Amino acid sequence: MGRLMTVATCSLNQWALDFEGNLARIKDSIHQAKALGATLRVGPELEICGYGCLDHFLESDLYLHCWEMMHNLLTDESCYGILLDIGMPVMHRNNRYNCRIIALDGKILLIRPKLWLANDGNYREMRHFIPWKRSTYYEEYYLPGMIAELHGKGIQKVPIGDAVISTPDTCVGAETCEELFTPNAPHIAMGLNGVEIITNSSGSHHSLRKLDTRISLILEATRKNGGIYLYSNQQGCDGDRLYYDGCAMVIVNGEIVAQGSQFSLNDVEVVTAIVDIEDVRSYRSSISRGHQALEAPVYRRIETPFKLSSDDDIFNPDIIPSRSQPLHIHKPEEEIALGPACWMWDYLRRSGIAGYLIPLSGGIDSCSTATIVFSMCRIVMEALKEGNEQVKQDVQRIAGAYEPEGWLPKTPQELCNRILHTVYLGMASQSSKETRSRAERLANDIGAFHIDTNIDSCFQAQRSLVEDALDFKMNFKVHGGTVAENLALQNIQARIRMVSAYEFAQILPSKRGRRDGGGLLVLGSGNVDECLRGYLTKYDCSSADINPIGGISKVDLKRFIGWAQHEFELPILKEFLDATPTAELEPITTNYVQSDEADMGMTYEELSVFGRLRKEAKLGPYGMFQRLLHDWRDLGYSPSEVAVKVKHFHHHYAINRHKMTTMTPSYHAENYSPDDNRFDLRPFLYPPFFKSWSFKQIDKMVEQLEKRKK
Template identity: 20%
Template sequence: MKYGFVKAAAATPKIRVADCNYNANQIIDFVSEACNNGAEIVVFPELCVTGYTCSDLFLQTALLKSAENAVRKVQESSKSLDTVIVIGAPIAVMQSLYNCAVVIYKGEILGIVPKVNIPNYGEFYEVRHFASGKDVSVYIDYADSENILLSPYQIFECADMPDFKFGIEICEDLWVVSSPSVELALNGATVICNLSSSDDLIGKAQFRHELVRMQSGKLYCAYIYCDSGFGESTTDMVFSGHNIISENASILSESKRFTQGIIYGDIDVERLQYERRRSTTFCNTFNGKYVIKKFAMAKRAVNLERKFSQTPFVPSSAGDLESRCEEIITIQSTGLATRLAHTGIKNVMLGLSGGLDSTLALIVCVHAFDALGIDRKNIHTITMPCFGTTGRTKSNAEKLAQAYGTSFEDINITLSVRQHFKDINHDEKLTDITYENSQARERTQVLMDLSNKYGALVIGTGDLSELALGWATYNGDHMSMYAVNASIPKTLVRYLTAYEADKSDEPLKSVLLDVLNTPVSPELLPPDNNGEIAQKTEDVVGPYELHDYFLYYLVRCGFTPSKIYYMAKLSFSGKYDNATIKKWLTVFVKRFFAQQFKRSCLPDGPKVGSVTLSPRSDWRMPSDASVNVWLNELDNQEN
């Protein structure tokens, strides 16, 4: 819980219709199991104390008293447990009967929430027995608790972790046009619990799945959906125990239908609050009719079962990855094609190094020109060898241009750079930052001047990872007329290039695969004695897979460095030791702040994913912001 994670559980026990004592024992067993597995909250199905399918037995006083005794039994058993329990029971108040959720913590009933929308169509006859809880707000004595609020307008808040606020709606409340969960979320609830008895029909499970998923997405919340299962009467319906835990449109956990048991999901309430603050259209209502009931649950370590991908920018499944790659390249190429069509320009200039980024930029240009029906010869690719260029990359650049049928020029800039060294009185033997950046800026000058010659747009090749780290020469490769890779992180550049290789024929496929196997390098320092690349970017700034991980969770999720470090240790366990992760996270944070000035004047480029650093899009920060808060927070973490 220290980092905002809450372990939630949805539990469907086997029940016996109208056997409340038996059902209470089943609930108690599941509560104990959930508590032992570290759950902070466990949700049970609608009317689980009695069974949903009691029908006219709900009107029997004997059943209602038995249900109250069962709740009392669960309440008594929970006194030593540090888990919030939400169970369903019928509760009579004067002449009305309500379908309720009872919230119990450490032997105390925190509140009772009645169902608002009572169905009376198809196979559902709830109006025959239950009254709507809409606008009900009454204090009652129930089980072993006195003066308990029975009202749908309640939000339960953990005093030690205020981001953990949950509200409750019951079954049909989710399926109606205006769900109670909307108001609950707008009044601060980050977690919605739904006690449900949704019968299973052909095709209904997929609809239910999407309904829960999208409700969590619309409300920037976590949604715990718990469904009735085995033991309910099958006189007219069958219940499958279809439990779902969703967070912000992602499914954290989902049960196999027609089974019983518990599912768990590690909910990140801290991220949910960040998403709400980030979205200016999510506006709190602070409706005065909602009552906040606090409970004292101390923060503790959560044994996370949730997995965090080492490559958060890359889809996890092969099928999703293939379709996503096609979509990304299409977005990139459509952005470029639109810019060309708008300006009437029919030529582009591209510095083709034989490395990953310029290869992806070439792929995008080819797709854009094909879409516009422009001859690929109007793609002017230029290789500009100098001190660090190797035969491998130079050869690959030429092979790529030939395979794609683009124009190609080889312009050696060595003499130009040496003349520049003379002009500024720089010793060529001193291979410092001046030595490196002089080459990068000369290449940019060549591209810009040739763009004037050919009436062409200069296409930027730099990627999102380089922008985050500032790994670009200011007013050198940092500058272009349209930057097609500006929102593509390095880890994704690899997958996009691999996707292009997979669907290409020889000889293009072979050269693309060799590009993928070439070490990432700006090739600004001389090769080694074997003519191989000596300057490897990841040896200097660190592994891109780590930096992309840090980038995603810092910018997209707003996490603190300590939380990112905690998660990275889990994600990269066995691949990097803790000291290495912390070292490169420190480097990332320092560079991210120090290099903002390069991002403040970026050229245009298409936004592709949810993370971009363009000052005209998603990211604005002062170039002289202090990094101390972030570094100090990280420094306090032990390895």
Template identity: 30%
Template sequence: MKLIKLAAGVVNTTPLDWKGNLQAITEAIEEARQKRVSLLCLPELSLSGYGCEDMFFAPYVAETALAQLEEVRHLTTDMAVSVGLPVVLHNKVYNASCFIVNKQIRGFVLKKNLANNGIHYETRWFHAWAPGERTTLRINGVDYPAGDLVFDVAGVRIGFEICEDAWIANRPGRDLYARGVDIILNPSASHFSFHKSHTRERFVQDGSRAFGCVYVYTNLLGNEAGRAIYDGDAMIAQSGEMLVSGTRFSYTDHYLLTATVDLEKGRVEQAQNRAAFPKAAEALEVPVPFQWPDMAPERHVYQLESWEANGFLKEEEFARAVSLALFDYLRKSRAQGFVVSLSGGADSSACAALVYLMVDLGIQSIGLDGFKQKLSHIPAIQGAKDARGIVGHLLHCIWQGTENSSAETKYSATSLAEDLNADFHDVNINGLVETYKSLIEDGLGRKLGWDTDDIALQNIQARVRAPGAWLLTNVYNCLLLATSNRSEAAVGYATMDGDTSGSISPLAGIDKTFLRHWLRWLEETGLGGGLTIKGLHAMNNLQPTAELRPPDRKQTDEDDLMPYEVLNAIEAYGFRDKQPPKEVLRKLEVDFESVYSREKLLSWTERFFRLWSRNQWKRERYAPSFHVDDHNLDPRTWLRFPILSGGFERELAELREQQSAGRKRIGFGS
């Protein structure tokens, strides 16, 4: 047997936070030493932070990263460590992993395949390295190997797939197998989205089987730069068997996942494989005195966390991902808490509930004292005895009613705030609304009425709420949470400078249908089957409504728009799948056969595409949102659309012509 103890080191980094990133890396290395780890893999670009964006072009960023690397090098006595950083080579920036053995830099592996889809724009900053190519990188007068490298350390061959390298069809692991590697390290910065961990598990496990090796995968953790969330996924597999997997959505600055492996197992499998491969480049031998220490065999038990296996994975992931994102946003911005304009509806209730979950889950993860220590910049919470006590200082809710607000929604807001122990402010803004109306009526020389000025009268109520919410936010030095969801963003069913006001939009990446389902689940089932919020009961029994028209007009969201299930389907087919309106309608006819008439579906399709085109400017102005799935509408990170466009006029005209020509089904005989 040839036993080696390996570790995947997960760290929570922040772009350009040189002190904080180095501290997390230092603590990970020290813990690895205490656990007698011989080989530690740290995430992609963990020294600089992954989300530096155009600051990667600044020469001092790579220079500072190299200075930080020197600090890390001195910590690696009697161990091997991989750490990620940007490097400049021939005036080009590369995404690199530096391999250090026993305090000596042995080389820089440069990323071959750059992520350039969705929220990733790596090709904007980095150059891709050509497979099989090597060069040297001069640092302080010393030349180090750089490029496509495999290291031979005391008879153990180690290669790399850096994040995106493992996601492509012709992944580098095939070449590493031909070069006889024993271990593949995958340092990643892989953003969270629903169920994505399943995909990672497959390529880690399949890679270890196909390449006859030990595969070590590690990822970043937390809300690194504002939008993307990293779940801290970590795994170690060998020869097709998943040995261990890590804890996702931890509130720690770092954690380690370790396994003791027998390298002979993979070598026997490689020896029995008769596949033909092209001649591979030689590995770089590490010419330093280094011995892998003797290790005792270890039994590994791979199992999912209980919450991952309880049948509510999407519900759990949403709660845990957004709660962690809020926590990191709060501590990294050094704000004193959150303000929510709590209307009693689903969106604002979800925002308030997520702040409570942030506190409860954080305490579960790192303990009450650890939670308060990580928010040591907030004096108000330091004397709190439990989660409710902390929430009372971190969450400030304001109810702003008008003559159109109902007693039911007010009770929904007040009962939830009481259940969460949130600070609650009851403010009547009807006088402010009337003042603005009077000013404009005097200027126009006429009265404003619902039959002639419907949208204007709705919007002024929503907009008048924003200054009070912002004032409270400034008084408390907090972050204001915008309360608009993705379904509303798609069609512009939100008031700019009203419910879109905020520092963050926690819900702008999630659709209303799922959100309503999640809130009922949170009341009745809850996280881990036990963490529920019963104060959501009143809200969960209300019909969603903006309550901006007089009560006798019986306003509801779905009457204003269309059923949310239809709206979400049109959005998915039209903009996720990039289908024209006539194809969208064909799909709707299948999905909603016997539920809605074709005329209704046609009308809603037309309405959606017109509203979508008209309201791109609103999506451009939304506060930063958290990325939770591949339906995101954020033009900054996922779905670009022109602010001015033809508005699908030609496509919608075709739709109507086909409808009037014998009312044939689109695509069949037309």
């Protein structure tokens, strides 16, 4: 009997509801897998319709269209000769299930529903599906008529449930995404029951520093129990805030033998490995699993005569099992350069828009946004050099509309000039020469099309409108005005900049002679910490079309800019790092320059700590105070100082929470993101925290600690 077999897993850039496009990419992956000699192919979760369909999963149309695509796939003989593991939703007895369709040569062998659903953070699977929740249980599923016809006369049903596929040479089982993360994961029982190959089909999104956690679980899946594990994942933006970061891989007995890219512009990436099934059997014979195997649940085996191995392969010296290789994980700085950039390219090419516009302030946030767009252009240029035909077509359609037919850029700066537009919207009395110069020189270095202008006349007109109507003169704080006057005058500027940005975005492509007109998408540049604190003006430049850095902390943005300064050969970035963060919304005087951290009453490092304790550690004000009493002891903070900082944060978080209801859709990168729309489901109308029971308890504990110290 043959021992060697070639298995294939893949990352696909699927798009929610793009049924025909998704099917084409699925077929492409199958054809590539077959060309590489694979006899088993596994694809991402819900790959036929796309993972991010959200409430479209409640529509019957979606299930019909999925079966129509499956019919097309099953009747395509170019996809025969390989065992297929395909993801799609299935309606069974009026219940919706997230399923794997195991098929071979035009016929379905098994429908395997997901046992445990993802229902936290960004995921709402329980809203759309129900879990199977019946380990090793199966029943009969009545096939739709068009599918039943393909199975032959009299065959109208196939098994649905938690079963496995038995071939003459091995046994294959499937688990889906979230099941890997559960304590009693299905692969444990399957491995004990003799399943040697386990597939995992995922829709797992990118977050900074998340991949190593995911991979540690994948490695552990076979390290204890032995086996071959095929991990497949979606890759790209399928229509939402999330970027699915691929990294398809094959693991044998806890060792990586093949790993795909985490960030890529390839719509289809197939990863194959040659595995020796005898390695699994040898590994399992040397670990303590025999007695537990006898007590493991018994799975129904769906028999097929199809073999994954060839009897001749063992005698072919040119067919060599894939060897173990080291894991590749990007540094967080690289993740910021790659993840949001790939997400933005998908958004740009799928939105049909002409490019991006950034209100470039001279500060590090808008600088980071512009640098990520430049990173996107670098990635696109690399894909062009590699001969990526889809990227070539997209570049010529988006950036080539200014140029003769067939034009292609020669440098990232040349591409950036067609895609990215920046505008400095200054105030003569408040915008420093330094910020204006930094913005212009950064735009020049990355190749952006830059506009430098002032909004003084708009500001004075809007100011006069209110002052004339009320017969009331408003003044900035430095000129003797009240807090309310100072805020009103700052907010006028901030909101004028948002309106101006959209005006420039609408007209700039026409001014530059773009053949098809079109507009630009306005990019926001508010970071996750400012959103958390509410340190922004509602409906100012934080209101944009999308925000690449809205889920990234200020601390990580600084690290990214420090890294990009050298990696992208942009020495101008050091000036952004050294500059004091300022909104420049108040007049500059000889003894006063507005400072973000002074305005907020806390540092960006402290904001990151507050954010993680609030969201990830799930601590309220009192619990956060107790934790920081210990965590900040070495910093020399007294209990009363910790209390002041915690209460100050929660007070401003509460009074500014309403701003999150209007925030620009942001790339999800940090697990403490305050995104109100999908991720952080908390109220936006809070009782005043300074009167709250939590604050009273903090004060009580501070009093007790200070008495004990005395």
